[in-house]
């Protein structure tokens with residue numbers, strides 16, 4: 157299908173109306189983007205924190221990654237999983253989910269394709285390829301929504317259909333196969349990771365958000381998005397957006413260096429980002445991707461052209477450093493970071509304070525990631541945003557002495573305060589505005605202040621942090637994380653109180 161503005165605009169508006177998400181005087185429009193293809197643009201100036209749009213997934217389903225924990229195909233609970241009694245091979249958690257309309261439809265499709273029931277060990281593979289199967293159940297209007305979206309043609313997309321045909325021996329019809337292969341490409345190019353569920357029963361799934369999909373990427377985005385408890389995507393301005401400007405998400409991690417972000421974007425989304433941050437070899441003076449010069453020991457080594465990265469040079473003594481050397485150091489540090497268990501806090505701190513200062517500048521990606529990791533390890537309350545880390549933390553917090561709030565030494569507590577402040581300062585340097593990571597860090601900082609004050613009150617001394625300062629840190633965190641299903645309970649309580657007040 158030829159994609160054109162009129163059809164895309166009309167289809168997206170109608171879709172949002174069907175989902176009751178159309179906003180009067182919506183501040184966006186779809187236009188051709190200089191970056192290629194289409195993009196979303198501001199029709200008027202948008203203030204920081206203002207809602208830009210809400211979206212709902214046209215397809216929501218399990219992720220294909222084998223590392224992703226399995227969940228019920230209906231409600232996404234990870235508890236009490238069992239095979240559907242009708243022997244389709246899909247996993248459900250209860251009678252209610254097995255009998256749900258959505259499941260019954262897909263159960264029938266899958267059974268029609270089977271020459272024999274799927275064995276228990278193959279059911280895992282079936283769950284992982286369910287999202288494209290779901291696309292066959294869409295009505296014609298929703299299918300046209302999917303057809304409006306960008307699909308990259310590359311061999312890496314559509315392996316789910318190969319699994320259906322080869323490993324699962326499903327008799328998929330030719331036209332179904334063709335559409336599912338297209339949907340796989342669309343999902344790979346556009347889908348967002350969505351967290352569903354609460355606290356220790358959360359699953360990570362993927363959702364295709366039609367309007368969200370039309371926004372292009374910048375490593376210095378001007379929006380922040382969260383997912384609410386009904387899987388709506390809520391997109392707000394993380395910075396002031398002037399009228400006519402393009403509205404950007406970030407498809408990559410914000411605290412990765414330019415090389416890491418560009419590599420990831422190229423591999424997964426098939427483009428090389430050339431945003432302002434990528435073009436600046438110092439990344440706005442943060443030096444997040446640099447190493448220290450081995451010759452003068454003080455200068456920072458940066459690429460002479462950050463979009464090519466084949467030549468690296470010390471800013472102070474001018475020595476040229478081979479790109480392989482920079483890549484090696486970066487690789488070794490990255491591997492060291494990934495090799496830690498979360499109870500290796502002391503080892504991580506030694507690396508951070510003794511070894512890394514000789515190799516890399518303060519804001520190098522590894523240092524930043526290490527600090528970020530430590531912040532979460534030192535967190536006693538389970539904030540659910542970094543799911544994998546939280547998952548590990550559950551085991552540390554429940555089973556290992558030393559890292560719950562009460563057990564945290566004063567030294568570790570102030571260390572955590574410093575890490576939070578360091579990273580907040582870095583986010584400002586990177587011009588990331590009211591991004592989600594800022595909200596999470598502010599909440600962690602507030603929790604530290606709270607703990608410090610409690611300790612001081614108990615010991616009879618005067619609180620270090622003023623109550624108003626704590627309140628404003630908490631309020632800013634709550635404003636950023638508003639409606640986020642993964643937000644800490646205290647923050648969720650604040651919005652429900654606000655909503656109640658507005659109703660009165």
Ligand SMILES: C[S@@+](CC[C@H](N)C(=O)[O-])C[C@H]1O[C@@H](n2cnc3c(N)ncnc32)[C@H](O)[C@@H]1O
Nearest residue numbers: 191193194306345346369370371372373425427
């Ligand atoms: C989610 S879609 C965004 C909307 C897309 N431009 C369209 O026309 O539908 C993602 C794709 O848009 C393109 N894209 C997004 N951000 C880009 C950027 N900063 N530079 C170049 N291409 C970009 C890439 O082809 C990417 O795979």
